[in-house]
Amino acid sequence: MHDEVLMRYYGCGLIAPEALKSARFLDLGCGAGRDVYALPQMIGEQGFVVGVDMTDEQLDVARTHQDHHRDAYGYAKSNVEFHKESIERLEDLPLDLASFDVIVSNCVVNLATVKLEVLRPAFNLLKPGG
Numbered sequence: 001m002h003d004e005v006l007m008r009y010y011g012c013g014l015i016a017p018e019a020l021k022s023a024r025f026l027d028l029g030c031g032a033g034r035d036v037y038a039l040p041q042m043i044g045e046q047g048f049v050v051g052v053d054m055t056d057e058q059l060d061v062a063r064t065h066q067d068h069h070r071d072a073y074g075y076a077k078s079n080v081e082f083h084k085e086s087i088e089r090l091e092d093l094p095l096d097l098a099s100f101d102v103i104v105s106n107c108v109v110n111l112a113t114v115k116l117e118v119l120r121p122a123f124n125l126l127k128p129g130g
């Protein structure tokens with residue numbers, strides 16, 4: 001992983017269950033992308049990770065290193081994307097309902113004052129059983 005991404009990692013551990021091959025992930029409050037870039041190693045080239053954050057400076061770092069990680073993993077195409085948005089406004093993003101297997105958040109849902117504003121729309125983005 002790129003050093004600049006790791007230097008701007010402000011989370012705690014890695015939040016991912018097992019058996020993730022080809023899974024579609026959503027990371028709420030992805031910051032500079034540490035988890036977004038760690039997950040493709042577990043989900044493989046067929047999986048996909050979407051990162052959402054509200055801070056331009058963090059997203060700039062994340063996006064700057066997109067090609068670096070695609071090359072490092074030997075993938076033909078990057079399988080991550082980033083969106084700028086508050087996690088309290090997930091409905092405003094062009095994300096399909098019931099389209100994610102796993103939603104993670106590393107030290108960010110705890111920052112939301114009204115957690116249901118995050119969790120209800122997030123639940124709608126999960127596939128049944130996600």
Ligand SMILES: C[S@@+](CC[C@H](N)C(=O)[O-])C[C@H]1O[C@@H](n2cnc3c(N)ncnc32)[C@H](O)[C@@H]1O
Pocket residue numbers: 008009010011012028029030031032033034035052053054055058085086087088105106107108111112
């Ligand atoms: C503690 S850092 C964690 C970042 C990342 N998950 C990590 O592990 O490095 C908090 C991040 O959450 C973002 N954030 C805080 N509140 C947010 C909100 N309501 N919507 C979107 N992003 C938010 C900040 O911009 C920052 O990048």
